[in-house]
Amino acid sequence: MAVIKATDSDFASILKSNQHVVVKYFADWCGNCRLFSPKFKRLSEDEHFATVTFVDVNAETSPEARKMAGVTNLPFFAVFKNGNLVDTVAASKEEAVRTLIHKLV
Template identity: 25%
Template structure:
């Protein structure tokens, strides 16, 4: 096979619509405003108790860094935290390995565990164990 054939093929590819860089530039969407909410990382038991006092409804994600399902559902939870319909919910997360006392106090037995806290109560109003996106949305909608 001659090198002229390869040069011609490369040249043809560059001029096709697939390669055209201007097509890629037009698909970028930049937002001038930052997200309204986010999932807040709770680093201590005291910080969690303060959050309970300050917010009427809290969605707590109890995760571990080594947990595959936790990693899979984390971006889904982050997307929901930016949705307008869930604006009244404070989204938070704790690493169960970093806060073992709080994890034990909350009764965490598996990861991920999602808990809804209402009106400053230390006992969860509702609990969801496992990475189930549909059940997570149902839980959020129930408590908005």
């Protein structure tokens, strides 16, 4: 599944219309964020996570979406179930993100 790019204008509706959502918060200046992008795309294509919606949010241009997860560092990942925040992790290790996603499936 493709990674959805979201902004403040559509973030809440994406959370409402998808039961399981993992969000990667990034900034254009963040080198680790750019390095993690191919890993996030690969995770989105993993059949184990077929029921999970993968979303990218620019933390600098979407302050409301950032507040919903309490973003403290970048890259920052959050999982939402039925629109509610389940857990977060600030990491650039794929295993940490995989563990976070497993809280949904």
